[in-house]
Amino acid sequence: MLxxxxxxxxxxxxxxxxxxxxxxxxIAEQTKQGVESDELFQLLVGSIRDYAIFMLDLKGHVATWxxxxxxxxxxxxxxxxxxxxxxxxxxxxxxxPKFAKCERELEIAARDGRFEDEGWRIRKDGxxxxxxxxxxxxxxxxxxxxxxxKVTRDLTERKRSEEERAARLAAEHANQTKDxxxxxxxxxxxxxxxxxxxxxxxxxxRGDPRSEREYQIIERQVSHMIRLVDDLLDVSRIASGxxxxxxxxxxxxxxxxxAIEVAGPLLEQRGHHFVVKSPQRPLIVDxxxxxxxxxxxxxxxxxxxxxxxxxxxxxSVRQNGDQxxxxxxxxxxxIDKDLLPRLFELFVQGAQSTERAAGGLGLGLTLxxxxxKLHGGTIDARSDGPGLGSSFTVxxxxxxxxxxxxxxxxxxxxxxxxxxxRILIVDDNEDARMLLSDMLAAIGHEVRSAGDGPEAxxxxxxxxPEVAILDIGLPAMDGYELATRLRATMQxxxxxxxxxxxxxxxxxxQRSRSAGFDRHLVKPVELRRLLDSIVxx
Numbered sequence: 001m002l003x004x005x006x007x008x009x010x011x012x013x014x015x016x017x018x019x020x021x022x023x024x025x026x027i028a029e030q031t032k033q034g035v036e037s038d039e040l041f042q043l044l045v046g047s048i049r050d051y052a053i054f055m056l057d058l059k060g061h062v063a064t065w066x067x068x069x070x071x072x073x074x075x076x077x078x079x080x081x082x083x084x085x086x087x088x089x090x091x092x093x094x095x096x097p098k099f100a101k102c103e104r105e106l107e108i109a110a111r112d113g114r115f116e117d118e119g120w121r122i123r124k125d126g127x128x129x130x131x132x133x134x135x136x137x138x139x140x141x142x143x144x145x146x147x148x149x150k151v152t153r154d155l156t157e158r159k160r161s162e163e164e165r166a167a168r169l170a171a172e173h174a175n176q177t178k179d180x181x182x183x184x185x186x187x188x189x190x191x192x193x194x195x196x197x198x199x200x201x202x203x204x205x206r207g208d209p210r211s212e213r214e215y216q217i218i219e220r221q222v223s224h225m226i227r228l229v230d231d232l233l234d235v236s237r238i239a240s241g242x243x244x245x246x247x248x249x250x251x252x253x254x255x256x257x258x259a260i261e262v263a264g265p266l267l268e269q270r271g272h273h274f275v276v277k278s279p280q281r282p283l284i285v286d287x288x289x290x291x292x293x294x295x296x297x298x299x300x301x302x303x304x305x306x307x308x309x310x311x312x313x314x315x316s317v318r319q320n321g322d323q324x325x326x327x328x329x330x331x332x333x334x335i336d337k338d339l340l341p342r343l344f345e346l347f348v349q350g351a352q353s354t355e356r357a358a359g360g361l362g363l364g365l366t367l368x369x370x371x372x373k374l375h376g377g378t379i380d381a382r383s384d385g386p387g388l389g390s391s392f393t394v395x396x397x398x399x400x401x402x403x404x405x406x407x408x409x410x411x412x413x414x415x416x417x418x419x420x421x422r423i424l425i426v427d428d429n430e431d432a433r434m435l436l437s438d439m440l441a442a443i444g445h446e447v448r449s450a451g452d453g454p455e456a457x458x459x460x461x462x463x464x465p466e467v468a469i470l471d472i473g474l475p476a477m478d479g480y481e482l483a484t485r486l487r488a489t490m491q492x493x494x495x496x497x498x499x500x501x502x503x504x505x506x507x508x509x510q511r512s513r514s515a516g517f518d519r520h521l522v523k524p525v526e527l528r529r530l531l532d533s534i535v536x537x
Contacts, residue, residue, distance in 0.1 A: 052152040055138070060085050060102050063147060072154055074124030085150065088121045090128065109135040110145055118155065130159035189229045190502035190523040191429060191473075196222055197524040198435035205442055220258060223290065226524060245288040245374055249399055252285045252292065252324050253278055256317055259296035266304040267313065277316040283324045284399040287375045292396075295368050299328040299392045302365075306390075307332030323377075324398045329391040335383035343381050344369040372396070419535050424465035424495065425449040426456045426482065428474055432523075436469070439527075445534070453477030457485060465495040467534050472501035472512075480515040487516060498533055500525065 052069035054062055061084055065077035073080075073088060080087070089098035096104075109115040114136050121131040134151045200219055203211060260276065267274050285292070296315075303313045307330045314329045335343065344365050365381075372379045376397050383390040423445050427433040430451065437447045448463050450456035452474050468486060472479035479499060487494045499512040499520040512520040519533045 052150075054150055056085055056106075056135075056148040056150055058145065058147060060106055060148075069152070072123075072129075072152065073121075079124075088152075090120055090122055105135055106148060109148060110137050113137065121152070129154050130156045188502070189225075191432070193222065193226060193229070194500075194502075194523040194525070195429060195431035195435050197226075198432065198439055201527050202435060202439055202442070205439065217261065220261065222524075245291060247287055248289065249284050249286055250289045251282040252326065252396065253283060253317055255289050255292040256296050256315065256326060258293045259300055260315070262293075262297045263300035263304055266301055270304055270307070270309045270311075272304060272307060272310070273312045275312075275314045277314070277318075279318065283317065283319055285324055285375070285396045286399050287396065288371075291371050292375065295371050295394065296326060296328070298365070298368050299394075302392075303328050303330040303332065303390075306330070319398060320395070322398055323395040325393060325395050327391055327393045329389065331389040334386045334388040335381065335390050336386055337383075340381060340383065344379070420444050420446065421534055422446045422464065422466045422495075423448075423534065424456065424459060424463070424468040426451075426453070426468070426474065426479070427471040427500070428452055429471070432471075440534075443531075453482040453485065456482060457489065460486070460490065464490070464493055467498065468495040469498045469500050469530075469534075470517075472499055472508075480511070483515050483517060496534075 051066075052072045053066045054069050055064040057063050061082055062080050065075070065081055069080075070076055084099070084102070086098045086102045089101065091098060105115045105117065114134065116135075117133050119131065119133075120128045121133075122128055132153045132155050136149045136151075137145055138147045138149055140146050200215060200222065203215055256276075256278070300313075300315070307313060312331045314327075316325075316327045316329075318325050369379055372394055378395045380393045380395075381390065382393075423440055425433055425437055425440075425447060426449070427436070428451050433449050433451065437449045441447045448459050448465070450459050453476060456468075456470075468483075470479040470482055474482065477485070479501070483497050486497070496519075497517045499515075499517040500523060501508065501512075501520070502523045509520040521530060521533060
């Protein structure tokens, strides 16, 4: 891009040198033939259209005018000759009045032999253009200054291209900075999620039936948080609608029920009258259950936020022909008719009172529309206006099946292992390290742990692991260096190396492979995937 810009500038410079050279040659030739100066000037510049070429007297008044000047600036010779050339300068230069600026330019040209500048100039009709200006002194045969020549070229297109190019580069830099920030944010959010997930799995393993309901609620909320973190790391794909769906056949009533559970506290807090209408039979769709739960959660929380306390909210689920229809209706603040057509656009929000100041970034409905479209569905928003409530209707293709696809029960993941492994866990997060150690030990593995690299190197003096699960972001010695040290120390007995990190982008996984890791898992990792990685040979 920069090379193309440099090439275009060089073409302009070469063109100018060629034109000025031709002018000098013609002047020399005509001078030898004894042509008078006025006749010579008219001959040379009269037919030039790409440049404004004219003479100024010693005071800066226009003395001559060519066709190119008339074309570029809009004045005829009769209109402009005799007027000061400050006429072409804008008045918005607060640091230096335009007349003083013109005087300074003539002084520099007389002293140094030339003055060149680029800036905004004004045409007769008041429009502005970006000009390249060259002022040269004109002297008689006794070297007395008799006036100035001025050559002006319109470079507005080049200026616009440069500004657009600069804007693109700035946008690319901002986008790169955003991606780096989101990657770090995702890493920092994933780290505390990892021990929470592990603690939940331990609670399930211990099998206390009194906590079953609470466990399921926490598990769903943590799963939802994990997906939100993934959304942060994938924000550009969300904005463009490029989201990978984990499809299966499931009962859409389950997604609606989970969304109601997520939005329940807000509904209760605002004291809404909440009604659900749903058929007794399953309504099976093909899609990503977590993503559709996200869709319905977004619509429900919006209804709760934008409906005054003690308002009414209705959720209805029904089949209409070959579609499953889910409608969320409220009697809240409604939607202005001017906003309705733009409601699903990125960053668009309605007016918000101080009470609803925490209304988000205007991403929710854009994401909802993208997700619904990815499922082959439709979404429609309706409102009769401010204060008259609103309704959002989602239509999804129905699947003619009697039951959703079964999922593997979590308890199956905790079955005692047959292939007992010696495992080393290295993580500076004490909670994550302890809980993961307890969980793996509970299903039969022999586990040792360490909080950093040096401690891990001490552990292997009397413990030979078959698998080493290493956090990457370790203090003093990161996971990559520790992997190198383990291979150098243990040689033939080097364990299978599994990277466990909050960083999960393609570049991070490639670096792990280059460092000799057998697997790269992203925090918080699913238990089944971790166990499969441990026993995978």
